[in-house]
Each structure stands twice: as structure tokens, then as C-alpha cells.
Amino acid sequence: MFVDQVKVFVKAGDGGNGIVAYRREKYIPLGGPAGGDGGNGGDVIFKVDEGLNTLMDFRYQRHFKAKRGENGMSKGQHGKNSEPLILPVPPGTIVRDEDTGEVIADLTKHEQEAVIAKGGRGGRGNSRFATPRNPAPDFAENGEPGVERNLQIELKLIADVGLVGFPSVGKSTFISVVSAAKPKIADYHFTTLAPNLGVVETQDQRSFVLADLPGLIEGAHEGIGLGHQFLRHVERTRVIVHVIDMASTEGRDPYDDYVTINEELLKYNEDLTTRPQIIIANKMDIPEAEENLVVFKEKIPADIDVFPISAITRDGLQDVLYTIADKLDQIPKNEKPVEEQTERVVYRFEESEKQFEITRDPDGAYVLYGEPIEKLFKMTDFNRDEAARRFSRQMRAMGVDEALRKRGAKDGDIIRLLELEFEFID
Secondary structure: OOOOEEEEEOOOOOOOOOOEEEEEOOOOOOOOOOOOOOOOOOEEEEEEOOOOOOOOOOOOEEEEEEOOOOOOOOOOOOOOHHHHHEEOOOOOEEEEEEOOOOOOEEEOOOOOOOOOOOOOOOOHHHHHHOOOOOOOOOOEEEEOOOOEEEEEEEEEOOOOOEEEOOOOOOOOHHHHHHOOOOOOOOOEEEEEEEEOEEEEEOOOEEEEEEEEEOOOEEEEOOOOHHHEEEEEEEOOEEEEEEEEEEOOOOOOOOHHHHHHHHHHHHOOOOOEEEEEEEEEEOOOOOOHHHHHEEEEEHHOOOOOOEOOOOOOOOOOOHHHHHHHHHHHHHOOOOOOOOOOOOOOOOOOOOOOOOOOOEOOOOOOOEEEEOOOOOOOOOOOOOOOOHHHHHHHHHHHHHOOOHHHOOOOOHHHHEEOOEEEOOOOOO
16 A cells, blocks of 8 residues: 555653662761752654655554653762654655644655654753752652644655656556566556556666556546545656547547646646646557657657657657666756755744743632743652752742733732642732
């Protein structure tokens, strides 16, 4: 089964918790704090494996979670960092954040890696908080939560040449005779339900990758037929080979087929019309084809290459393959990602992320939310009074008290932060 678009959820590992511990060795009075830091959580990394050509591995498993870091230990020992979770993907994979639409990575080369979700930092043990004023702190940090993301993963096959054309014009037969690919071939529309890749080698030892894309029909760019699902795979090709049924075995005019397919490519992506295009006039073994070819050549621009062939009898194949190889020799491989990223650094004022926001619930309680304050909450161990007091001081420093007063909070009002409820004391 060919899978080229999936949605998954990934979560990086949380950091391990720091611990509260003290030195207890004999003959060492007042040994002091000795709680170690927690280990870092594992990252979620996508890595390109050129042996894959589909996103099938993401079809049945949609949730991926990296391991959390190990908790800190006594005697100042650091918890073990967690190993990253490495997920193999095929070349040509584009990873987007589903919630924001941001392109996180465009992976095209073998063994290329991208960190998709960053693991949480390990919490600090109590030895990290020792000061002359408080030489034996009785609190430690919890680990930082790992990043969670909903992803949309899309595959755009990386092929040198893309075969396009109406259903049943002979694309599958062509790729089966010029390469080792074995697509299903039958005399009904949409026999090919997924792209087929084949490696073609010419007699002068040049080779290229050919992609047979399922048949396009009129309206494919709007979602009609199967073409809209696979038009994205044409985007990475360097040469487009347009296969036309010159014998008109299904009653369609060859020139109308040529115009219709090019209009669909134009409406999907204007850039596709700038790609070199080679026309293959297929089924020339049928008597009516010769007469149709003469009329067809009169209607198209003179500078467009048209190669009469018969995929069944294999007549004319070598000339086509040599021409394709010559075109590819003149066109450099497109190393630039599909979604171009600006490398110029623009210095401008960017408003920093707000530390917190305040809303009110229907029962009148004030609700605090926001990523920075929620992360601070999750990294606080409320089982220890000293840690709770530290959290209170940090909130005051962030300006929470002042903001609540401006919103009209009075002494004794209920304040909510995630699952925590506390009273406002003015």
C-alpha cells in the first residue's frame, strides 16, 4: 500500500526530576545538600532512509513518545539522559506542524536528520540551590516537560522524470519495459492506484529514476479522479514526460488530451509549466495512429519534442531514453527545499511571548494560563513547602499579583492554574 500523507502525534521525553538529598558520610558533620540533577528527556528525530518510499510505517501507529530522563540520585549523581527516538522516513518527506501550518523540516538526502520535538531539561537537585543565605535548601525541580506536537507528514517522491497522461494511455506499460518496475497493467481506467518508481539505464550507462504517476483527468487539481492525490509528486521532478494515446483508442482527440493535462498542471502549480516536457506518442503500432500524429504535430509548437513509440513492440524507446538522459544532463538537481527558507537575517522588534494571560470562569474564579507560567508550575514540587513558597515568589516577580489586582481580584478570590486552586491574598 502506498501512503504519502499522514497525521501523527509526537511527544519528546520529559526531563527527570532533581532530588532532595544530603551527605551522610561518617566523620563529615553538616555534610550539606547532595541532590543530583535529573537527566534530559529524549528528542524525537526524523531520519531519512533511502530504502523507504512510502509513509506506511505511520499508517497504523499514530502516537510516538520518547523516553523520559532518569531522576537524579544522591551524592550529587546526575540522572541518565534518555536516548532520542529516531523515526525513519523516506527521502522527500515534508514535516509540518498541524496546528500552526509551519514547515518544520524538508528531508531529501539519505541519513539527513531533523529534531522534530525537543526533549525536556532535567530538573535541578537541591545542591544547585545552595546559597550562603540558605546553605541547605529543602526543595528540587521537577523535570521540564517534553515538547508535544501534532504533525502533518507529506511525501513528495524524489524522481528525475515524471510520467503524466490520461488513464490507459500506456504509462505503466512504458515504465515496465524500460525499467525493472512491475506495475499492474489492465485495460480499465485507474489500474494504477499509486505511483510506481523505476530505475532506467540507457545503453551508454546513464541512469535516472522514473515515476509513473496515476492517470490525471480534467478537474484533477480540484480533487476529481486520482490525480489530485499524486500531483504533488510531479513537483520534485526535473523533466515531465507526457504520454499520449495517439491511436485515440478511447475516442478522445490526442491534442485535446495534451491541452487538458497541461492545464491541470498549470492550475496546480505554475512552476510545472517551466519544466522541460517531452511528448511520447504511444500506440503507434495501431494503424490510425500515423494519421493522428500528422494532425497532432501541426497543432503543437514546433520546438516541442514528439517521439512516436510503441511500448508493446518497443519501437522507438531508445531515442526517447537518450533524449531524456540528455535533458537531465543539462538540468542541475534541485537541492533547494520546496518551501524556500530566507537566509537573510532581518533585525526587527519582536514582542516577546507573554508570561501569562488571565481569564475568568463562569463561577467567578480567575484563571491563569500561558506556556511559561504553566511550565514553571509543572517543574515545581508542591509536596515541599519551600518549593511552593519559591513558586509564589516567582509568580510575584512575573507580575501576576499586580495583574490580578488590575483585573479586580480581591482578598480571598479563587485563582486557578491548571489543576491548582489557591486564594488570592492581598
